[in-house]
Structures are given as C-alpha cells and as structure tokens.
Amino acid sequence: MLFDMDALSPQERYKILTASIVPRPIAWITTLSRSGLVNAAPFSFFNMMGNDPPTVAIGIMPREKKLKDTAANILETGEFVINLVSEGNAQAMNLTCIDAPPDIDELTLAGLTTQESRSVAPPRIADSPISFECRVLTSLVTGPLQTIVIGQIVNAWVEDRFVQDPQRCHIDTKALRLIARMHGGGEYIRSSDFFHMERPSWNNAQARLPHLREDMASEEMESGDR
Secondary structure (H helix, E strand, O other): OOOOHHHOOHHHHHHHHHHHOOOEEOEEEEEEOOOOOEEEEEEOOEEEEEEOOEEEEEEEOOEOOEOOHHHHHHHHHOEEEEEOOEHHHHHHHHHOOOOOOOOOOHHHHOOOOEEOOOOOOOOEEOOOOEEEEEEEEEEEEEEOOEEEEEEEEEEEEEOHHHEEEOOOOEEOHHHHOEEEEOOOOOOEEEOOOOOOOOOOOHHHHHHHHHHHHHHHHHHHHHHHHO
16 A cells, blocks of 8 residues: 555654554753753654764654753753663653653653763663763754754764673663564564574675575564464
C-alpha cells in the first residue's frame, strides 16, 4: 500500500513513521533555562551523526503549539546534556515525560539526583550510565515549531563499572542494558536480544556468494514461518 505523505494529516504521518523507524535510542535531555531552572525530558528522535567532530542530532516537536521547554532552553543557551536510559531508569524517565508547568523540576519529581557537568551549565543525571555534554553546532527549523538540533559532544561520562578498557575506549555495551523506543503509546524495547554478523569482504565473499544467497533465502523462509 502506498501512503502519500502530502495527503495525510501530521498525526497519520507520525503513526506510520514511529511504527516503522524502530527501535529508536532515547536521549534523556537535561537543560538549564536562563533563569536557572533545570528541565529534563526524553526524546527518541535522536541518533549519532558523526565522530569528527562527535555529533548528535535531535528532532524536537512542539507541544500544544509552542516550543517544548527543552527546545526553548537549548536554543536560548546553546547547551544541553544527553543522558542514556537503562532499564533501571525506565520508570523515572517516563515520569519526566509529564506535562508539568515550566517551573516544575522533573528531576526532583522523579526522585533523581544530578551531578555538575564539566564544560556546560546543565547538570547530568547521576543515575544514567552514560551522559554526553553537548554544545549546539546548528539548528534547523523544519516545520511549525519543529526543530532539528545538531550538537557537538564535548565530554562523555561513562560509569566506571561499564568501562572495560579505558586506553582502548572499550565499553561493555550489553551490561548497560539500555532501552529504546518502539511504536505506539508507551511501547519500549530492551537491548538484551543480540545476534552477530561479520561485515563482508568482497574478496572473501565472491566464492561464497551462492551459499550466502541460499542462507539468506533459508532465513527469510524461517522468518515467514514465525
């Protein structure tokens, strides 16, 4: 079935996109307003965009036809912290989604503690296994109060117990037990189901291509039976 995006309402487009582009990592963003109020909110329109410089992108949509507090703070101050969400933080993260007034500190509401960042004003969430201090590189308005923020990571905090080899920058990804956003209202997924595939080499793969195609066909048939 073809879905003509121009013929659909924004909510209908949202349903198709969020049901298809999954799983999505969660950026649990802490910001600081010019008046010094801390704000925390999760965003799943988020991902890494490069490593030189280390770059992330966040898509921020409006709430009730106005900028969300997070977007307003980022655009005003140019700084934010991305905290990643583990299974143990899921309920607290969800509570910070609440539609509280701008003067409410969602972190206090969720019983969370913060720690001072090194290079930016917004604090990081102490309970998060990984936090990225970020400064805005640029922002792009893509629709009515819909904004893409491109940020550069200036510092990364990783909880000591998840660092396997500091010299080689090896992180125990599986032990982080990060969660991700799925489709629909309130649907999430755990990162506990892994499988491994080696990246193919053309020189090594040519002789095996017939067998690779057979394996792929077999996997597709098995998938269809589930």
